[in-house]
Every structure is written in structure tokens, then in C-alpha cells.
Amino acid sequence: VTFGVDLDRLADYTAGLLDGTPQADEVAELIATRSDWAHAYAALADAERAVRVDLAGLGSQQIAMPPDVVARLDAALDEARARPQLTVISGEGAGRRTPGSAARARRRRQAWVAAAAAGVLALGGFGVTVLADMFSGRADETAATSGGPAVAQRGADALGGREPAAQPEAADSGPPRFTTSGMNYWPTDIASESFLSAPPAGGMAPGPSPSFSTGRKDVDEAQVPPPLRGLAADPGAMDACLRQVAAGYGGRPSVVDLARFQNEPALIIVLVDPAGRPVRVVVSGPACGQPGSGADVRFTTPVS
């Protein structure tokens, strides 16, 4: 900082956050030897108290959610109730509704549950042939493009009920499925036991889901971070990326979520074993597959 008193340091010092550290001694020395620091230190406690009073005053003003926002929220939740989540089951559960709770629990540990009802594509190479439709708002109209067995399915209403159901024809040996969950993942999310048993679109951090259309103007833009669009729109580049990931860790990319990781655009890639069981999650950045960048890995964790 360029001014005389480092306000942040002084605030930390005054709050006792530097106690027992060398920085505390440094600040004490500055206060003892420099008039500007001494004046600031002397004034800060009273000033802080005044600020607290002002902030508490704001808090005393009750704010109710406006009726139009309530109505909009209710409508969105009604739509969520009317459009239950789709489930993409890998492994033994592929293509079938899970029959009972025990079997469902077992399979949920083996499944990436993709709520992106409108955003599931199957692509070639590793399956990569076409991604562009994802960004034109036509993903829900796009079926498998390279002989892959997965399908894109419009809506979930036909499935009926709230119980997640297996998406037909989702097979383990097929190409990866791409989703645009709008999620912002964190390491603790991905390393958590529940990561693979819950829908990415409803998951660890808030974000819009492609399975909802609530009339918001920014949903399409928010779904795919712009730095990933070039990679996603170039099948060769995506194929190179996934090959780098597979070469580095083994396994086969099963699901790729074009999302964010710790606020940065990233591909969240689930690797599965030959039986279709998830074995590892790899987070790759936008440079994945580019010459010299390898898989641009930002984070990885095995799936227990």
C-alpha cells in the first residue's frame, strides 16, 4: 500500500489477530514511533464502535421478500417439483429403474446422477464429435451423435414421480457424457463421499441448472464458462484433453461437467474402470490438451 498507515494491518492488530506474532511487534513499534500510526490507532477503536452501531441500525430494519420475488421463487420451486431429476446410472444400473432402496443405495455409490435433463450429450473419439449445440440452447434437442448409446432426453415429466430414474441406454462402454451444471466445485465437495451420489446441478454450490427454464436471461451464459467454450466447441481439442487425462490416471472419462472449480472455469471429469465404476475425479483447466499443458490438472482425488 502506498499510504502512511496500513489500515488492514492496523485493523488486524487492533482486533488482536496478530497477537503472539512478529507482526504484532512491528505494528506496536510503528505506533510507538510514528505519529500517523499513533493517531490512527488511538482513533480506530472509537471509530469501529461507531461503525458497529451504524451496521446494527441497518440490521434493525426488517426486510421482507417482495411479493413479486416470492411469486417468482414459488413458480421456480413449482417447476422443480413438476420436473423431477433425471438420473444417469453407470454400471449395473444402466437402463433400468432401481427397484428398491437397498439396490438404489448401492447403485447410487456407483453413479453420477446427472440432473442435467436437457444437457446430456454423447460424443465420439473418446466420443467427442459435437459440442456446439450445447451452447446454442439446443442441447435438449440433440441426441447421440457418434453412435454412442446415451441419449439426450427432453424433460423429465414423462418419468413421473419424484424418484430419480435411470436414463435409458446409458452404458458404461460408451463415450463420455457432457453436462453444464453451472456448479462451482470445491475440493471438499469433490472429495466428499456424497459427490458421486448426488446431482451436480443441485449440488455442492449453487448454480443454475440446464434442466430448468425460469425465464432468467442469464442462464445460458452462466452455464458454460466462456474460457471453456473454445475447448468444448473443438472436438479434436476436447478429445486431446480427455486422452491426456486418461493417460495420466488411467480409466475412461465417463462424465465431463463444464463448470467451475474454486471459481475458475474447469472440466470436472469422472474416470471409471472397465466395469463402469467411478475410480477418480480429475479437475482440468481450460488449457487441458493443449501442447505443453498436458491435462492442465487443478485437482484430483480417487473415488473410494
Added chain:
Amino acid sequence: VRADAGDSDEALLRAHTAGDPDAFGELVRRHRDRLWAVALRTLGDREDAADAVQDALLSAYRSAGRFRGDSAVTTWLHRIVVNACLDRVRRRQARPTVPLPETWNAPAAPAPDRDVALDVRSALAQLSADQRAALVLVDIHGYGVSEAAEILGVAEGTVKSRCARGRARLAVMLGYLRTGNPTSGGRVPSGSLPTDSGTEDGS
């Protein structure tokens, strides 16, 4: 099993995950005003706040099955809403700034004719999103540092640091710490404030 309005938050969430179509709506009705206030004060923009709350509650609706009871339901809801707000701010990447003083003088009383609430809101809007969120939770809504840390997903020391630094900056902007610049006392000045420095890890 159907929940009713007298059920606890936890019971409502359990009922929702068990298939009760009305349970989540009741939970939302119970907490929406407070969630809205936090979002509005964190974002400072009505439309952004509406989007953030909607995103967050839809996310909570779908991920309720993963709530394991490690925290109160209301803490969990606040965490999702605050994260939605902070994500939105980071995407927006536009933060107005104000100048920091070159020198310090004795504190001055704020100008008597100013609209305190308006000035405070304006000054809050000029803090970093992280500092603002911490102050909204702790100083405006009265959460303890521990719960605020849980909501924000950071260490308690980080919350303390963000609050301390945020209050100090507000003190300058609101004129409680006056600078040598005669135009800045008692009003929120314009210009540029250095971005947050240091680690704020405060652990």
C-alpha cells in the same frame, strides 16, 4: 409422512427428501425473508439478489438429500445463499472503489444532516464482497463469528479479520476516521481504494 407448519426445520427437510411435496415450500416460507435480507445486503442489487436466492433455493431443493445435519438447517440454507451471492459478485467483477487517506487525523463526528442508513449502505457496497458478506452476517444480522465462519466456509479468524478490516474501511468512508483531505469527512468519497491486501487468514 407429511410435514406441517409446526415441524422443526430438520423434520421439514427430512419430509422433503422423503417425498413430501409441500415440506420444502414450508421451509422456504419460514426463512425466505431473512435469506432475502442477507442476499440483498450482500449484493446491493434487487435483481441480482432475486436471482441468487432463486438459484440457491433450487440448489438446496435438489441437494437436500445430502444434508447430514452437521449444522442447523438455517445455517445450511444461509451458506448456500451467501455462496450464490459471492459467486455472482465474482462473476460480475465490478467493484466501485474509494480512496484511502494519505494521513490520519483525529476522529471527527459525522455530518449531522447525512442520511446514516443511506451512507452506510453506500459504503458497504464499496467493500470487497468477502468483507461485506462477513459484516452483513456478523454486524448486521447478528450471527456469531463461529456460525458466520460456517456459513462462509472459512476459518473464524478469517471472519474476524474481514470484519475488522471492513469496519476500519467503513470508518474511513463514513468519516469516523477523518483524513487530511477536507472533502472526505462525513461522506462517502469517490476514487480508488487499494484492493484488499494481506492474507486475511487470521488463523
